Amino acid sequence: MKRILxxxxxxxxxxxxxxxxxxxxxxxxxxxxxxLRRRGSEWILPRLAAHGVEFMHGDIRNASDLAEVGPVDLLLECAAEPSVHTGYGGSPAYVLESNLLGLIHCLEYLRQNGGKLLFLSTSRVYPIAPLRALPLQEDASRLFLPPQASGEGWSATGIAETFPLQGSRSLYGATKLSAELLIAEYAELYQLPATVLRCGVIAGPWQMGKVDQGVFVLWMARHLYQGKLSYSGFGGQGKQVRDFLHIDDLSDLIQLQLAATEKWDSTPLNAGGGVQNTLSLCELSALATQVTGCPLPLGSQPETRAADIPYYVTDHARLTSRCGWRPQRSVATLAEDVVRWLVDYRAQLEPLLRA
Ligand SMILES: NC(=O)c1ccc[n+]([C@@H]2O[C@H](COP(=O)([O-])OP(=O)(O)OC[C@H]3O[C@@H](n4cnc5c(N)ncnc54)[C@H](O)[C@@H]3O)[C@@H](O)[C@H]2O)c1
Structure with missing residues (x-):
């Protein structure tokens, strides 16, 4: 490939x-x-330059900003409003315009200029009510699915692509599912080569963790810098569970996919840390205390917000069977990598991540 956007x-x-x-x-x-809408993205620009990546200020809501780029061999679509809580009690305009209209502009740009599409979708395409209805059990530190239990698209190894899609999923999830459908149409109608990854929670250094997105980094930063943190939702006990994917494992996956683009089709595939890399929030606190050496008393906000889900673990068996990929880095490695970064860049990061 000669040019990648x-x-x-x-x-x-x-x-x-x-x-x-x-x-x-x-x-x-x-x-x-x-x-550059994202808080802290200005810290990333010198890093891009140091690695030979050229920066262009632009907005995918404007088709003309993409047209200015000229033809590329690959477009990797990572621009989004990524918060699942966006639009509840406020305007949906930004999430709809960036995540959906922006994606339509990307598709049109590729239809007119040629080039392949790699799209980052989300596990949040799976609807909220059926995820809340899973027969979860509870022990001292976490919620879990009984080992032998299973249902349509789920088992103790996680949520698979066959999980039913009926129901509300948040505006964020809806924009991503709509994007997946449009990509499939462009792939069929215009032979646009595309691949779609439905990612679970991704984490790693250079993630500017916030309460509503980037929980892993937020937890490590608030422990290290001694900020404030609360368990929120589902009774405020911190027992909700996620799997975590190290950003380097995602990067490895994308290298694998780029090495075999002839095998691409636009069928969405789940990508995530998987059942080996799960933590509840309580367990995340314990890990953060261990790696930072800084215990932190946590508050409790029992109320559950409209888009909260108690449990999500990625079943990535379909992706693994297609290309052999599976995550290589544990949550302990992820914590060490994140904390090393938080220590090394403390002067820049503490004002941003401690509050
Ligand atoms: N981080 C995760 O856990 C996770 C999980 C699943 C899927 N994803 C997807 O991965 C992608 C990247 O997420 P992230 O975690 O890096 O989020 P991020 O907020 O760090 O990055 C998104 C970037 O897009 C930019 N952006 C937003 N709207 C834009 C627009 N209209 N035009 C141009 N740029 C715009 C923001 O300024 C920001 O720099 C998103 O599509 C997200 O939905 C992320």
Missing amino acids: VTGGGGFVGSHLAIALKQHNENCQVLALDN
Whole structure:
């Protein structure tokens, strides 16, 4: 590939993947386009430059910003409003315009100029009510699914692509599912080569963790910098569970996919840390205390917000059977990598992540 465009290239995932793509394809021009809406993205620009990634200020809501880029061989679409809580009690305009209209502009840009699409979708396409209805049990530190239990699209190894899709899933999830459907149409109608990854929670250094997105980094930062934290939702006990994917494992997956683009189809595939890499919030606190050496008393907010889910673990068996990929890095490694970064860049990061 000679030219690659990463939209949302100033964000956590986009910047990491842009740098990794440049490192693996030295002679390729890698462009990162971003509207710099995300808090802290300005810290990422010198890092992009140091790795030979070219930055373009632009907004995917404007088709003309994409047209200015000129043809590329690959568009890696990582620009989004990524909060699942967006639009509840407020305007849905930004999430709809960026995540959906922006994606339509990306598709049109590729239809007109050629080039492949790699799209980052989300596990939040799976609807909220059926996830809440899973027969979860509870022990001292977490919720869990009984080992022998299973149902349509779920088992103790997680949520598979066959999980039913009926029901509300948040505006964020709805924009991503709509995007998946449009990508399938462009793939069929215009032979647009595309691949879609439905990612679970991703984490790693350079993620500017917030309460509603980037929980792993937020937990490590608030422990290290002694900020405030609360368990929120589902009684405020911190027993809700997620699997965590190290950003380097996602990067490895994308290198694998780029090495075999002839095998691409637009069928969405689950990508996540999987059942080996799960933590409840209580367990995340224990891990953060252990790795930072800084215990933190946590508050409790029992109220559950409309888009909260108690449990999500990625079943990535379909992806593993297609290309052999599986996560290589544990949550302990992830914690060490994140805390090392928080220590090394404390002067910049503490004002941003401690509050
Ligand atoms: N981080 C995760 O856990 C996770 C999980 C599943 C899927 N994803 C998906 O991965 C992608 C990247 O997420 P992230 O975690 O890096 O989020 P992020 O907020 O760190 O990065 C998103 C970037 O997109 C930019 N952006 C937003 N709207 C834009 C627009 N209209 N035009 C141009 N740039 C715009 C932001 O400024 C930001 O730099 C998103 O599509 C997200 O839905 C992330």
